Amino acid sequence: MSVPPASSERFIGLMSGTSMDGADGVLVDLSGAHPVVLAAAHTPFPQPLREAFGALQQPGDDEIHREALAANALAGVYAECVATLLRLADARPASIAAIGAHGQTIRHRPGLYDGTGYTRQSQHPALLAELTGIAVVADFRSRDVAAGGQGAPLVPAVHAALFGAPDETRVVCNIGGISNISILPATASGRPVTGFDCGPGNALLDDWIHRHRGLPYDDNGAWAASGTVDAALLAQCLTEPYFGAPPPKSTGRDLFHPGWLQTLLATRGNRQPPAADVQATLATLTATAIARDVQTHAADARRLIVCGGGARNGYVMAELARLLPGVAVETTDDFGVPVLEVEALAFAWLARQCVRRAPGNVPTVTGAAGPRVLGAIYPR
Ligand SMILES: Nc1ncnc2c1ncn2[C@@H]1O[C@H](COP(=O)(O)OP(=O)(O)O)[C@@H](O)[C@H]1O
Ligand SMILES: [Mg+2]
Structure with a gap:
């Protein structure tokens, strides 16, 4: 042999x-x-x-x-x-x-x-x-x-191997163009790993800042932080049926592309929000979709471990912490694996x-x- x-x-x-x-x-x-x-x-x-x-x-x-x-x-x-x-x-x-x-x-x-x-x-x-x-x-x-x-997400097995814990439920969230979560019950519980795509991660944020400022992405979410969340637009975004659909589910740019946002903005006619406010709203949307999914599907989680380029967006990370009181919001960097x-x-x-x-x-x-x-x- x-x-x-x-x-x-x-x-x-x-x-x-x-x-x-x-x-x-x-x-x-x-x-x-x-x-x-x-x-x-x-x-x-x-x-x-x-x-x-x-x-x-x-x-x-x-x-x-x-x-x-x-x-x-x-x-x-x-x-x-x-x-x-x-x-x-x-x-x-x-x-x-x-x-x-x-x-x-x-x-x-x-x-x-x-x-x-x-x-x-x-x-x-x-x-x-x-x-x-x-x-x-x-x-x-x-x-x-x-x-x-x-066919997605395929990363939860690896998330479980790298970040699972014997005694506590953890959620790993990858914020790429689309965001997805892996729910890792305490391994001692024997409960299965689950997970799904939450919705837009960076995709809409990148599209918007590229269109308005010619930049590839909003470094640390600074532009979003300079704006004010438009509550009406956020509520409109959240009416998207994908957010409430039961898992298993996955999505992509087929759904969350610039035209998706344009359709919502078109209903505002000539009363368009300032571009920075749209960026703030989209960044809050990313965090809100994730936070709601954690609360709905992993109510006992006390730790959210974020990876992907979105972990470098300080605005999104702060929104996650605000929306998930009682949950420690960390990055995989803290566990020895760089987010990218x-x-x-x-x-x-x-x-x-x-x-x-x-x-x-x-x-x-x-x-x-x-x-x-x-x-x-x-x-x-
Ligand atoms: N310093 C940063 N500040 C804000 N966002 C960042 C930063 N670095 C990376 N990103 C975001 O992360 C994205 C890349 O993330 P990545 O995990 O590679 O996603 P994907 O897997 O979809 O390619 C960039 O397009 C950008 O939106
Ligand atoms: Mg990438």
Whole structure:
């Protein structure tokens, strides 16, 4: 029997989420009880790629060709991120068991059982394998959707492994373009892990500040903090049926795109709120949706552990603390895992699950008929 080399437990995880800001990558050693991150890197999307993926979120002309070109370009961004990780960790491609590459979600329509449901993460994994000389695992969500699940969120298993506690209920919240929570009951209770997408995270915030100030995001939520929440607009936003829908559920930019907000603002006619007030309202919306979900679905939680780029938005974090009295609002930084590494780490772990032919989904989260091996392997 051949013994696998010690290096075979090294994986790379690449995540590019709905914020469309770029790729977050980690090179991680999964051989021990706790993952050891050997390198982390962020490779930003060039603005044309960001725009190309943004356009692909909605129906338009010549989509097949435009999607293929964007996927080719994404493979280039991913390969650059991998090269940076290898350099930082002083590692060779041959020492990496596989790359778990999420791809860029361009459509997410799970939960439709009339033949029109699907989820699509654009990328070119074969090209990435060529460019890196490393096996690539891709298309993590489709199998869960095929099994009747939401295909999302896929991170709760990793959230549970990293942040679960024996004696208290904890909630981990990832604030990416969309926000999602993992509810981790005390492990001693034997209750299952659950979780779902709460609603918009940074996506609408980024769109709004880009449109009005030309900036990619609202650093620390400073612009939001300069505005005043428009209570009427907030109430209007919260009438969106998604917020009250029961889990399992997941969402994306298909729903929470600039047109969603424009439709609400259009009802105000020529009495438009100042742009900074809209930013404040959207940031409070992000926090309110999360806080309501914690209160409704994890009433016994005393700790909310936030990750994703939204953890860097001081305004959103302060709103969460205000809306959740009695709950300690912390970040994964406080638990030794930098906020931008958590999701990438999850895709490294999911890649290992696939390579081992082990399930990656949590059916109590996604609603799938059962545990499934997620992903497709493009060998080295
Ligand atoms: N310093 C910061 N202040 C406010 N928001 C930030 C900051 N850094 C990152 N973000 C937000 O986080 C987003 C990226 O988060 P990320 O976790 O990568 O999301 P996704 O997985 O959707 O790509 C950015 O688009 C921005 O909205
Ligand atoms: Mg990102």
